[in-house]
Amino acid sequence: MNLEGKIKTAIDKVLKDFGVPGGEFKVEHPENEAHGDYSANVALVAGGGRDLAEKITEKLRADKGLEEIASKIKVAGAGFINISIKTDHLITQAVELLKEGYMGGKSTRRQGFVGQRIMVEFTDPNPFKEFHIGHLYSNIVGESLCRLLEVEGAEVKRVNYQGDVGLHVAKAIWGMKQMIQKDIDLNSLSKKSLPERQKFMGQAYAMGATAYEEDKKAKEEIEVLNKKIYELDDDVRQLYEKGRGWSLEYFETIYKRLGTKFDDYFFEREVGQVGLKLVKEFLKKGVFEESQGAVVFPGEKYGLHTRVFVNKLGLPTYEAKDLGLAPTKYGRYQYDQSIIVTANEIDEYFKVVIAALKKINPKLGKKTRHVSHGMVKLPEGKMSSRTGKIVTGEWLLDEARARALKIMAEAEISEEEKEIIAEQVGQAAVKYALLKTGIGQDVVFNFGTSVSFEGNSGPYLQYTYARAQSVLAKSETRSTKHEKISDFGFRISDLAPEELAVLRWLYRYGEVVDEAAAELSPNLVANFLFELAQRFNSFYNKMPILKAKDEKIKSLRLLLTAATAEVVKRGLYLLGIQSPEKM
RNA sequence: GCGCCUGUAGCUCAGGGGAUAGAGCAACUGUCUUCUAAACAGUAGGCCACAGGUUCGAAUCCUGUCAGGCGCACCA
Numbered sequence: 273m274n275l276e277g278k279i280k281t282a283i284d285k286v287l288k289d290f291g292v293p294g295g296e297f298k299v300e301h302p303e304n305e306a307h308g309d310y311s312a313n314v315a316l317v318a319g320g321g322r323d324l325a326e327k328i329t330e331k332l333r334a335d336k337g338l339e340e341i342a343s344k345i346k347v348a349g350a351g352f353i354n355i356s357i358k359t360d361h362l363i364t365q366a367v368e369l370l371k372e373g374y375m376g377g378k379s380t381r382r383q384g385f386v387g388q389r390i391m392v393e394f395t396d397p398n399p400f401k402e403f404h405i406g407h408l409y410s411n412i413v414g415e416s417l418c419r420l421l422e423v424e425g426a427e428v429k430r431v432n433y434q435g436d437v438g439l440h441v442a443k444a445i446w447g448m449k450q451m452i453q454k455d456i457d458l459n460s461l462s463k464k465s466l467p468e469r470q471k472f473m474g475q476a477y478a479m480g481a482t483a484y485e486e487d488k489k490a491k492e493e494i495e496v497l498n499k500k501i502y503e504l505d506d507d508v509r510q511l512y513e514k515g516r517g518w519s520l521e522y523f524e525t526i527y528k529r530l531g532t533k534f535d536d537y538f539f540e541r542e543v544g545q546v547g548l549k550l551v552k553e554f555l556k557k558g559v560f561e562e563s564q565g566a567v568v569f570p571g572e573k574y575g576l577h578t579r580v581f582v583n584k585l586g587l588p589t590y591e592a593k594d595l596g597l598a599p600t601k602y603g604r605y606q607y608d609q610s611i612i613v614t615a616n617e618i619d620e621y622f623k624v625v626i627a628a629l630k631k632i633n634p635k636l637g638k639k640t641r642h643v644s645h646g647m648v649k650l651p652e653g654k655m656s657s658r659t660g661k662i663v664t665g666e667w668l669l670d671e672a673r674a675r676a677l678k679i680m681a682e683a684e685i686s687e688e689e690k691e692i693i694a695e696q697v698g699q700a701a702v703k704y705a706l707l708k709t710g711i712g713q714d715v716v717f718n719f720g721t722s723v724s725f726e727g728n729s730g731p732y733l734q735y736t737y738a739r740a741q742s743v744l745a746k747s748e749t750r751s752t753k754h755e756k757i758s759d760f761g762f763r764i765s766d767l768a769p770e771e772l773a774v775l776r777w778l779y780r781y782g783e784v785v786d787e788a789a790a791e792l793s794p795n796l797v798a799n800f801l802f803e804l805a806q807r808f809n810s811f812y813n814k815m816p817i818l819k820a821k822d823e824k825i826k827s828l829r830l831l832l833t834a835a836t837a838e839v840v841k842r843g844l845y846l847l848g849i850q851s852p853e854k855m
Numbered sequence: 856g857c858g859c860c861u862g863u864a865g866c867u868c869a870g871g872g873g874a875u876a877g878a879g880c881a882a883c884u885g886u887c888u889u890c891u892a893a894a895c896a897g898u899a900g901g902c903c904a905c906a907g908g909u910u911c912g913a914a915u916c917c918u919g920u921c922a923g924g925c926g927c928a929c930c931a
Binding site: 311584817 | 866
C-alpha cells in the first residue's frame with residue numbers, strides 16, 4: 273500500500289471512536305509544504321473543527337502503522353491534520369523508484385485497469401487527404417493514453433480507423449482525374465517520391481472539394497464517382513487503389529517516426545456494409561425512422577439531435593459506419609472497454625452515435641467511450657484541407673527537428689548523433705506542448721509560441737535527464753544500483769532544503785500515474801515532471817554532487833540524481849517522449 | 856434559435872470546495888576558471904468575465920448575464 277493509503281486506513285480506524293462516518297474525507301498534499309507532506313480534512317468535513325482534529329490527532333500519534341512513516345502529526349488552520357513523512361522513509365521510497373520494472377503505481381489506489389482489455393482508437397487520418405496537425409494531436413494523445421493504461425496493467429490494443437470510402441474520396445479522385453488529364457500521367461506519378469505523391473493527392477482533394485462547392489456539374493460528377501467508389505467500378509478502380517495505397521504507405525512512415533505501432537486497422541469500406549445492415553434491421557424495429565427519403569435516428573427523443581444514418585441514395589453515412597465499426601471491432605477483439613479518441617468538434621455527433629449503439633447493442637454501447645481532445649487551430653482560424661489552409665504533421669515535426677539541430681550547433685557531439693538527438697528533441701517539444709495542458713483544451717497553433725525548447729517544455733525535461741546521466745556516468749553509479757538505505761540515517765534537519773524538496777516530490781510519482789490513468793489525463797504526468805525537474809535543477813545548481821564534502825552526503829545526492837533521472841525517463845515515456853543520454 | 860465546451864497575470868496555460876491563487880513565455884536584474892547556462896537566483900505583473908445564490912469556507916458548486924469556440928439532415 274502506498275503512503276496515502278496507509279494514512280487513510282489509519283484515520284478510518286480512529287474515526288469509529290468518535291462516531292464519525294468514514295470515507296468522505298480527503299487525504300491530499302497541502303499546497304504549502306510547510307504544512308507537511310499529507311493533509312487530512314476529516315475534522316472539517318465532520319463539522320468538528322479544531323477540537324475534533326486535536327482529538328483525532330492524539331489517537332493517530334499512537335497508531336503503529338503511522339508511527340513508522342510519520343515524523344510529525346499536527347493540527348493547523350481551521351482543523352487540518354497535517355502529516356510529515358520521515359526522511360528515512362522518503363529515502364526508502366526513492367530507492368524503490370530505482371527498482372527494475374517499476375513503472376508507476378499499478379493501481380495502488382484503484383484496481384480498475386489490471387487485466388482489463390481496452391481497445392483504443394486514435395489518429396484516424398483519411399486516405400486521400402492530408403495528415404495534418406490535428407491527426408498528430410490525436411496520435412500523441414492516443415499513444416500517451418495507451419501507455420498510461422498499459423503501465424496500470426491493462427491489455428491495450430491500438431487501432432486506427434480510416435475513411436477509405438465516402439464523399440471525400442470521391443472529391444479526391446475527381447481532382448486526380450482532372451490533374452492527370454492535364455499535367456501528368458499515372459505511371460510517371462507512381463515513380464515519384466512518397467511525399468511528392470502525397471502532396472499531389474492533397475492538391476487533388478483541395479481541387480475536388482472546391483469544385484464540389486462551387487461547380488454544380490462537378491458536384492454531380494463527384495456524387496456519381498462516390499457511388500462508383502463503393503462499387504469499385506472500373507472507372508475509378510485503378511486510381512482508387514493507387515491513391516489509397518500511397519496514403520496508407522505514407523501514414524505508416526509517420527506512425528513509425530512517432531513511435532506508434534497499431535495492432536489493427538479498420539476501414540470504412542468494411543464496416544459500412546455492417547452498419548447498413550444494422551440500420552435496416554433496426555429500422556423495422558423502430559429504432560430508426562425514414563424521413564425525406566433518408567434513414568435517421570431521432571435523437572430528439574433522447575435530448576440529442578437527429579442525424580442521418582443512411583442517405584437517400586441508400587449509402588451509409590459516417591454514422592452508420594461507426595455503428596458497424598463497434599461489432600466489427602468486438603468481433604476481432606473482445607474488449608472490456610472501447611475508447612475512441614477524436615477532436616471535440618464531433619462530441620455531439622458521438623453522443624448520438626453512442627445513443628443509437630446503446631439501442632441496437634446495449635452491451636457494446638455500455639463499453640464504448642468517446643474521449644475528445646481539443647482542436648488545433650491556426651491563428652487565422654480553423655484549418656481546412658479544401659482551401660489548403662493547413663499545417664501538416666510532417667512539416668511540424670521537420671520544423672521542430674531543424675530548430676533542435678540549430679540549438680545543438682555548438683555541442684560536442686558527432687553530426688550523426690546530433691541528427692538522431694535533434695529528432696528526439698524536436699518531437700519532445702511538439703508532444704509536450706500538446707500534452708502539458710488538459711487534453712480537452714483547444715490549441716491555437718503558432719510555432720513560435722506553441723513549441724518551446726525552454727522553460728516548461730519537453731526539451732527542458734530531456735535536458736534534466738541528460739544532465740543527471742552525465743553526472744552518474746562520471747560517478748560510475750548505474751542508475752539501477754541501489755544505495756544502502758541504512759548507510760544514510762539522516763534526520764530532517766541534516767538535509768539541505770534543496771535536497772529535501774526533491775525527496776519530497778519523487779515519491780509522489782506512483783500516485784500521479786494512477787491519477788493520470790484514471791482520469792485519462794497525461795497533463796498530470798507532465799505537470800509532475802516539470803515540478804520535479806525544477807526542484808532537481810535548483811538542487812543541482814546549488815549543491816556539488818560528485819565533490820560533496822563527505823561520502824554519505826555524496827551517496828545521498830547520487831541517489832537523488834539517479835532517482836530523478838529514472839522518474840523523468842519513465843514519465844517522459846508515458847508522454848511518448850524519448851530521453852536521449854546527452855544533448 | 857437550440858445543445859455542448861470555454862472565459863484565471865501582457866501571451867500560453869496549471870489549479871476544478873479548503874490554509875497567502877501558481878508556472879512558463881515576454882519585460883527587467885544578477886549567475887558559466889567548478890558535475891551540460893536548453894540551466895539557476897531574483898524583480899515586476901491578478902476585482903480568477905460580470906451579477907446573484909449555496910457553504911464554516913467558492914477561482915472551484917448552482918442560477919442568470921455577457922463574450923468566444925464547436926455542433927445542429929443526407930460531409931467526415
